Amino acid sequence: MGGHRRRQKRFLDRSSCSSSLNFVTMMLVLCFLLFFWTGICLADGKQPNATHHHSSFTPINHDLYHTSGALLEEIEGLVDRHPDKLSIETISSKNKGYQAKMNVVTYCREKKECDGKSKLRILLSFGQHGRELITSELALRILSILSEEEFLPNTDRRSLNNTLDKLVIKVVPMENINGRRLVESGEFCERRNGRGVDLNRNWSVDWGKKEKDYDPYEENPGTAPFSEPETQVMRKLSMSFEPHIWVNVHSGMEALFMPYDHKNTTPEGAPSQRMRSILEKLNHLHLGDRCLIGSGGGSVGYLAHGTATDYMYDVVRVPMAFTFEIYGDTAASSKDCFKMFNPMDITTFNKVLNDWSAAFFAMFRLGALQVEDGLLHPGGVAAGSSMNKWISIDDYLNGYLMERRNRYGKKMEVLDLGMQEIRTYFRLFMLSSVLLMFMFCSRISKKNTRPIVTAISL
Structure with missing residues (x-):
């Protein structure tokens, strides 16, 4: 009897142990499945806690906005119709299997006189962040006015042509074509390039530093300065062109920024005062005094490291380096990216393009006056000085050595060694x-x- 009870107790013990083992096994299987699903999401870049980056309430309004292909076709059409004023080149660069192409349009009213260094040289970049479609629309509008297919209201064309005779402009209408295509495929909040790098964090001035509120999705700086083909192209373009004025055009707010982005101060001395003076005039004359003016780092509320404008000012020594923020809907949800960064109705759309076109052409006029007065010298020294050509060892290795052509014209990449x-x-x-x-x-x-x-x- 006692033995039967002991056997029964052993059986119950075994049954309870078996039940416990089955429960533990089931929990382990569930944990494994959860871990496996999470791993798939992470591998696909669809992080459970980052879904807000990919959601949007408002789609692209194709009644107002061109597709990337249609916009570039419009620009190519302008060039074909006005070869006396406009030319275009497509620059391609590749790094570790990732390729980017960039169209660069050059405007010069009298092509015969464009080779000299006496003219005001202006470099404009639009569409560095894929989701900011309105910026590339502004590029198209400016090129249309330059080609005389559209006109600025209340502007004397003869006076404008007198200004345009004194300058050469290079326009990059869509710097981040690969990122723009991701936006057009439904990733309305995407600002990065085709492999997930923020092009406005990939430059060498203060590169890689992260603030407390750093967002790895929004601000991924890449593996090294100039790791991305897009920034390599822009860097080489700026070094060869030696602009007097650089403008990086964005949306998200209304602002006229000067250096610096990586600290909350502006440069000292007369050059900084001249930059601020021009921005204040643009704001008052054409933008209704509604724009913030000052350093990007001191005005936005956060510091940005590795930006294009800081590089242009500190390394390329562009006398006037600006970041223009041309539109922002502060009432829009942070998840509704298209609405936050781009006008939704035809009235606002046209007002943004008209106001900012007028501001750009006023900047051209004010810049030309600065050159006539002998106040603008690229490189920060007297024009023609050999010091304009000096670059640092790091910049040489990051830019000039990144891609070379062999004797047959085929592109070569640096051996797969870290730049460090x-x-x-x-x-x-x-x-x-x-x-x-x-x-x-x-x-x-x-x-x-x-x-x-x-x-x-x-």
């Missing part, structure tokens, strides 16, 4: 060369001085 290693080896080489030169010179010096010492001893 390349810089380190180059510096060690330079240091060792200097030391060897020093040792060599010291030895020669000793040989030359020995006879003199001997003569004195005698």
Whole structure:
């Protein structure tokens, strides 16, 4: 009887253990499935806590906005109809399997006189962030006015042409074509390029620094400065063109920014005062005094590191480097990205394009006056100085060495070594060369001085 009870107890113990094991096994299976599903989401870039980045309430209004392909076709049509004023080139760059193409339109009213350095040189970039469609529409409007197919209201064309005779403009109407295509496919909140890098965090000035509110989705700076083909193209373009004025055009608010973005101060001295003076005139004359003016870092409420404008001012030495924010709907939900960054109705759409076109052409006029007065010199030194051509070792390796052409014209990529290693080896080489030169010179010096010492001893 007692044995039966013990056997029964053992059976119950085994049953309870078996039930416990089954429960544990079931929980482990559920955990594994949950982990597996999460891993798939992360691999696809669809993070459970980041869905707000991909949702949008308002689709693209195609009655107002061109597709990327249609907009570029419109621009190519302008160039074909006005070859006396406009030319276009497509620049392609590739890095580690990722390729980007960029169209650059050059305007010069009298092409015969465009090769000299006497004219005001202006470099404009639009569409650096894919979701900011209105910026590329502004590029199209400015090019249409330059080609005289559209006209600024209340503007004397003869006076305008007198200004345009004095300048050369390069326009990048859509810097981030791959990111723009993602937006057009439904990713309405996407600001990054085709492989998830924010192009306005990929430049070398203060690159990679992260603030407390850093958002890895929004502000991914890439693996290194100039890791992205788009920034490589823009950097080479700025170095070769040597602009007097640079403007990086964005949307999200209404503002006229000057350096710096990575700190909440503006540069000191007369150049900074001239920049602020021009921005204040544009704001008052054409923008209803509604725009913020000052440094990007001091006005927006957060610091941005590795931006194009800070690089243009600090490294390329562009005398006037600006970031223009041309539109923002502060009442829109942060999830409703198209509405937040782009006008929704035809009235607002046209007002933005008209006001900002007028502001840009006023900037052209004010810049031309600065050149006539001898106040603008690219490179921060007198025009024609060889110092304009000097660049740092890091900039050389990041930009000039990133892509070269071999004798057959095929593009070559740098060996798959980290840029940090390349810089380190180059510096060690330079240091060792200097030391060897020093040792060599010291030895020669000793040989030359020995006879003199001997003569004195005698």
